[in-house]
Amino acid sequence: MSVTAPEGFLADGVAVGLKSTGKPDVAVVVNQGPLKVGAAVFTSNRAKANPILWSTQVIQDGVVEAIVLNSGGANCFTGSFGFQTTHQTAEKAAELLGVSPGDVLVCSTGLIGTGDETFRAKVLEGTEQAIAGATSDGGEDAARAIMTTDTVPKTSTFRGDGWVIGAMAKGAGMLAPGLATMLVVITTDAVLTAEEADAHLRAATRVSFDRLDSDGCMSTNDQVTLMVSGASGVTPEPEAFAAALADVCLDLAGQLQADAEGASHDISIRVVGAASEDDAVEVGRSVARNNLFKAAIFGNDPNWGRVLAAIGTTEASFDPYAVDVSFNGVRLCSAGAPDRPREEVDLTPRATDVLIDLKAGAAAATILTNDLTHDYVHENSAYSS
């Protein structure tokens, strides 16, 4: 069902040859209203791709008519020609839809530096084809067209009390080889103002996509977009909508983690007993980014020493000699000293739980990551291309 599950949205995905495989590579999602509300969050990378530079301006007024997304090229660091390509993509879509170009978002994903004249011609052609073919059941096609090295399309749907949320996603942090980028489009027919949409989206991404850290590498093209048609005519309870949106985002984050290129373990790092949520996130992220820890998990080695060494590099409040660390329910380190034998831990399942108790407070957070594997190195070393 994807992004066309809610009322008021048309979508399509088409193939125009941006991908050498011939698979679909341009998608559109069109909001038929009556509301044309949009909200978006972008990569915090200061090296921003042209679509990010464009979309950051479009989203300012909270009005979004449509979004055009392409795989097969990031259009990042492609000079002023590349920015004009993004601009022309929005103009093309706007012309065909009879709306303002300033209300059309653009997303791109693929190799940085790709964005020449051939790229431009294909993106414009794809925009035209996809808008011509957009239907109220085109969500699945759109979800396929934004895939890069994803092995499966990623979609999610939530049915509320008279309103629906639909969503599609691709990527996993910067883990996809040379192609990077997490792109997410979420749609809803609930009635929301631009301010409400923005607040809900920021709250949901903060506890979901922002806590998925496959390989510590931040993309130049990340964008998470919420489009609101209001077609249901129903104004949801704010708490109910917030919870549903967070559910959808967490569901997609889990799908991204599960499909992360080269990974053999999905690692959930739960940090409890932190003095603040920020501390918990910082500690979890530091462990998630530690290559020695990640390689150990690949080798089914519950190396708690590497966890403590990673925690030690943070500014979080804790006493290294008070910390407990458990792997898959077995406490291997208690108060900074060995506890149960590591032989008691079975790390052969893909799902891996690491529990860190900082003994410094009552706050908690969970960071999702993957292990560091031979396949990760292989797929990101260009040997595969």
Add this chain to the structure above:
Amino acid sequence: MSVTAPEGFLADGVAVGLKSTGKPDVAVVVNQGPLKVGAAVFTSNRAKANPILWSTQVIQDGVVEAIVLNSGGANCFTGSFGFQTTHQTAEKAAELLGVSPGDVLVCSTGLIGTGDETFRAKVLEGTEQAIAGATSDGGEDAARAIMTTDTVPKTSTFRGDGWVIGAMAKGAGMLAPGLATMLVVITTDAVLTAEEADAHLRAATRVSFDRLDSDGCMSTNDQVTLMVSGASGVTPEPEAFAAALADVCLDLAGQLQADAEGASHDISIRVVGAASEDDAVEVGRSVARNNLFKAAIFGNDPNWGRVLAAIGTTEASFDPYAVDVSFNGVRLCSAGAPDRPREEVDLTPRATDVLIDLKAGAAAATILTNDLTHDYVHENSAYSS
């Protein structure tokens, strides 16, 4: 020649079974004076091993009689028993040498969590044997006894105008599998005060070891020690000594980089045109820690897009659309857009030069790192053990 190249030092390395291979695993360096000056810098990891906790106290008064180093166990997160082991090691050495335990440094390297009664007994036995066997040409034996997965011992010597610096080192950041830790002992017969020794050591490590970042993982046991005997009777020109010490440290840093486990490229990231030296270091380190960049180099792929994406995550002053990036002398990205074809770059040699011009000022710095390889993953995933 190692640490016994200067006058006034005895050293030895012995095997007591801490390593399963039976290779040497305990080393001592004894300062015969007349000066007994010492300075040291330690890991900034807040999770500090017992020898670090001990040595941090010993170094306070600037007096060091001897240093005992063991491989085969980090004695980190081994509880109060582990700290007592370090204390007893210093007491044993002090008793044999007729000095105060408070003037004996201790270093350990190996697996975190290793430090039981067997470990203690062997370290104490090794301390006794090594002190009994210490001679004025034992520097090479000491350098071998601190090796973990190092394939060659690492030593350096500088002969000044009437004075000498000798040194030994092991490790490469946390790159050695499960064993971690960079340990360095530098000796000199030059005449220096404790304050001078400390200032010289901090200045030299800041531009050498602090800029070697193999895998971004900070050890719990790192220690760089300078021991001053004054046996030459010569007080060096401060500038000459500073330059010589920096040379020795850079030489050792290069040896550590070249012997980094699993690496197939030695990458030198030179950042120029920075607004400040801190900015240059931050940018270089961010690139050095980017797994996608490191995997690309392994695949001989001069992926400048990943360099820009890594720079974009820093707080440094720069305009992403002004930056130039060159690989091995070929400028692939100019003003944030493609320049020369990447086919012109040959990345098959082990030595890899990345030049980043931020176009934001006149400051510069170089960070040394390695690529992310299959061997790195293999050796750090415990499959090798």
